[in-house]
Amino acid sequence: MSEAVRFSVSLSEELMGGFDKLLDQKGYENRSEGIRDLIRDFLVQEEIDKNREVVGVITLVYDHHVRELTNTLISKQHDTTAEVISAMHVHLDHHNCLEVVVARGKGKVLHAFADGLIGVRGVKHGKLVLTSTGAELPK
Amino acid sequence: MSEAVRFSVSLSEELMGGFDKLLDQKGYENRSEGIRDLIRDFLVQEEIDKNREVVGVITLVYDHHVRELTNTLISKQHDTTAEVISAMHVHLDHHNCLEVVVARGKGKVLHAFADGLIGVRGVKHGKLVLTSTGAELPK
Amino acid sequence: MSEAVRFSVSLSEELMGGFDKLLDQKGYENRSEGIRDLIRDFLVQEEIDKNREVVGVITLVYDHHVRELTNTLISKQHDTTAEVISAMHVHLDHHNCLEVVVARGKGKVLHAFADGLIGVRGVKHGKLVLTSTGAELPK
Amino acid sequence: MSEAVRFSVSLSEELMGGFDKLLDQKGYENRSEGIRDLIRDFLVQEEIDKNREVVGVITLVYDHHVRELTNTLISKQHDTTAEVISAMHVHLDHHNCLEVVVARGKGKVLHAFADGLIGVRGVKHGKLVLTSTGAELPK
DSSP, rough: OOOOEEEEEEHHHHHHHHHHHHHHHHOSSOOHHHHHHHHHHHHHHHHTTTTOOEEEEEEEETTTTTTTHHHHHHHHHHHHHSSSEEEEEEEEESSSSEEEEEEEEHHHHHHHHHHHHTSTTTTEEEEHHHHHHHSSSSS | OOOEEEEEEEHHHHHHHHHHHHHTTOOOOOHHHHHHHHHHHHHHHHHHHTTTTEEEEEEEOOOEETTTTTHHHHHHHHSSSSSSEEEEEEEEESEEEEEEEEEEEEEEHHHHHHHHHSSSTTEEEEEEEEEOSOOOOOO | OOOOEEEEEEEHHHHHHHHHHHHHHHHSSSHHHHHHHHHHHHHHHHHHHOOOOEEEEEEEEEEETSTTHHHHHHHHHHHHSSEEEEEEEEOSSEEEEEEEEEEEEEHHHHHHHHHHHHTHHHHEEEEEEEEESTTTTTT | OEEEEEEEEEEEEEHHHHHHHHHHHHSSSOHHHHHHHHHHHHHHHHHHHHHHHEEEEEEEEETTTTHEEEEEEEHHHHSSSSSSEEEEEEEOOEEEEEEEEEEEEEHHHHHHHHHHHHHHEEEEEEEEEEEEOSSOOOO
């Protein structure tokens, strides 16, 4: 495992005060953990912008009574060049389902895959969120 | 079930041409399906802004070797006032896990819940995405 | 000028009702104008994703008492390969200024230019927003 | 003026390495300036979420040949309860104009004001960006 190092940050008293207050509200235990999260978020944004391999989480809300919808969604998951890892199905009510599909791939491939799922008739709403595979993202 | 109605849209030839081209690229079968998706996306944004009950999908990337991390994440899922519906766990590699937590609640409660999970030591990256419960979102 | 054409959209009564209510809240005069805005927004997102020439509006909040800040910001505006069109300066209070810089270029160039300005010491906050040059965006 | 303080951050060597590389790419001169920007961005997001008074920059792309458009935009700027500070007009080409309107107010008021401008017939595209007034945002 990697060694821990330290560096020191110089900032105004007010900025540190504002930061501490917000960390406290959000339930952080210490300043270093807050700073590490800000840095990692900054790095993930860069991984995405550079079209590296990332993980996409696609959230779909749909009415499962629409004919052929479930089959179409499954075929599309088999046909994509993105690597589909897992999918979770949640019953929201009698009509509405939520499906969460997790896949790996380059950002552009994941965008095209998500567009293809969201465009299916009967899918009411869909969103794609990209995050890191973790491998490139240090602790 | 609800009845289908029609309305007609007036627009420039060029705007229709650009729209058709993009729908085709994204794999839509017809214009009405594209328009319905744009309208529903517009409505979901409003549900979120108005602090209605929505569904939150929280994506966490973390290193499961960090001591107590898994227990802390589970306790926080039991302690929130958001209604946690389901969670899915994906092994990304030897160290890195992806956890997707699905919960219902008002946008503000879901934000606070997600902040609490993302702030845990060992969680490398986290994102919250809000979508509709489907109930208020017509076909 | 281009000719107006019409097409008709089929959707559920409830979806049309929800759309009409939201258009009314937002002050739209008719449905066609709302649909055209949704379509154009969809097209602009695509122009940005495809790295076409777009317009960037960079908003900077800074304290003009920081030594050399104003000169540094001006030099950076002269040195970029983005085409800087115009800049507006607003006095927010005794210390704080808002500067809005408008430039044309490919999305990536505009991102790098904005990063360079936001990174200057004394700039407290900055954001880049991308929009269309209008030329590719039909009425 | 406020006094400068320091605190020290503990993190893995890899995370510091990734951060340094990205800071260098984005033209930052030192780590403290990078950290301060991340903290301020985190605080601004909170100011916006809490509906404090913020500054809104509204970007509009429109065709000035559309009848009555310019007058309508000006009336709406006079009628809003947001405090309109300044506006800048840029000629993009023979048809297309970019207008940047800067206003202060609570986030919700600025959203409604922007919606009203974007909804005007002839406005092809519009976006609102919120930032800090600077007053609450320490150096």
